[in-house]
Amino acid sequence: MSYTLHQLDVFACVAKNKSITKAAKELFMSQPAVSIQVKKLQEHFDIDLIEVIGKQLYLTDAGVELYNSQKKIKNELKALEMALDEFKGVMKGKLSVVVVSTAKYFMPYILGAFRNESPQVQISLKVTDRIEVTSQLEENECDLAVFSQLPDGIALEQIEFLSNPLVLAASPKHDLANKKNIQWKDLEEHDFLIRETGSGTRLVMERLFNQENINPKIVMELSTNEAVKQAIMAGIGISLVSRYSLSNEEKMGKISVLDVNGLPYVNNWKLVYPKGKKLSPVARSFIEFTKSRDILAIIG
Incomplete structure (x- = not known):
């Protein structure tokens, strides 16, 4: 009896998750089938x-x-597919991109524009969250990933392709909503919301708290x-968020961006x-696309 690549892939999923139940869910298979x-x-x-x-x-x-052998086999098969695609001289194949959650506000537009130029590419x-994106990179399960704050412990190549302005946002009814030139010390008495441990936005937020020497009250994670x-x-509170994620709420008057001294804090998506x-x-080809196009115009 011979074994198949499918069986190796199923086993690798079980090995990665250390669970038949989790592997079955990820593979859309029943537990008995796995x-x-x-x-x-x-x-x-x-x-x-x-x-x-x-x-x-x-x-x-x-x-x-x-x-370990299955991962080597998968890498060799990917290399074979790449070589054959290059022989054919056609921009055809698959592109797997995994991104942290905030990138969902702009990556579909960028990938859509890329596919309009390369319609034979499957994307x-x-x-997902930052931890899973890091895991996907470590397991070589994606072609490219998108972060604003790079994870520690992995040697990575990075290409900056879009600025990431972070602002403090509040309800339009908040006491600070209509104030100008708000100082960081003025924020200390107000309730803050914060992202989960490991979030890139949280890392920046905590860095700014330390930099401005304030210790605000965190009321919700x-x-x-x-x-x-x-x-x-x-x-419930105010929080640091990416400006790209607020366009609809700002237009509808549901969220106000606070005029805080020193903000927006700008880093870059990579x-x-x-x-x-x-x-x-x-x-x-996708990397070259992001370098040669007006990304801000694409995402509107």
């Missing part, structure tokens, strides 16, 4: 690849070896930018990939 594929691999190699102790799944030494865009905006509109990674022709 278990069967792993069992067939074990039968083929005549060795245990996983073991369950208590309720925790672990890889055996053989399982670790197979998982996958995954929007939220896991998404959308949740932060809803809490701002509900009048396309990143691991150092040493060989990019596909499509990924290289």
Whole structure:
């Protein structure tokens, strides 16, 4: 009995998640179907690849070896596809991009404009949290990722392609909504909302608090930018948010940008990939697209 690439992929997903349940959810398969594929691999190699102790799944030494080999095989297959695409001389293939949640406000427009010029390219865009984006980079599961604040511990190539102005936003009914030239010390008595630990926006916000030597009251921690905006509109507090995420709410008069001395704080959005990674022709073409086009005009 021979094994298949599909079985290797299923096993790799189990190994990555250390859970058949999580792997089944990610692969849109039933748990029994995932278990069967792993069992067939074990039968083929005549060795245990996983073991369950208590309720925790672990890889055996053989399982670790197979998982590492599967990643090498996937990389070789990607390299083969890239080489064949270059032989054909056609901008055709797949582009997988994974982005932190705030980038969802502009990346669809940029990717859409790119595909208008290269209609044979298939694009996958995954929007998730910073931890998952970092994991996708480490596991080589995407072509490119998008951050504003780079993660620690990974050697990355980076291409800045868009400014990221961060502003303090509040409900239009907030006491500070119509004040001019607000000083940071004036903010200390007001309630603040903050993103979850690890969020790039939170990292900048904490840096600004330290820089301005203030210790404001944090009344709520939220896991998404959308949740932060809803809490701002509900009048719960003020928070630092990307200007790109506020266009609709500002136009509708639901959120006000505060006139704070020294803001907006501007950093840059970056396309990143691991150092040493060989990019596909499509990924290289997309990077060149972001360098040669007016991105601000594209996102409106």
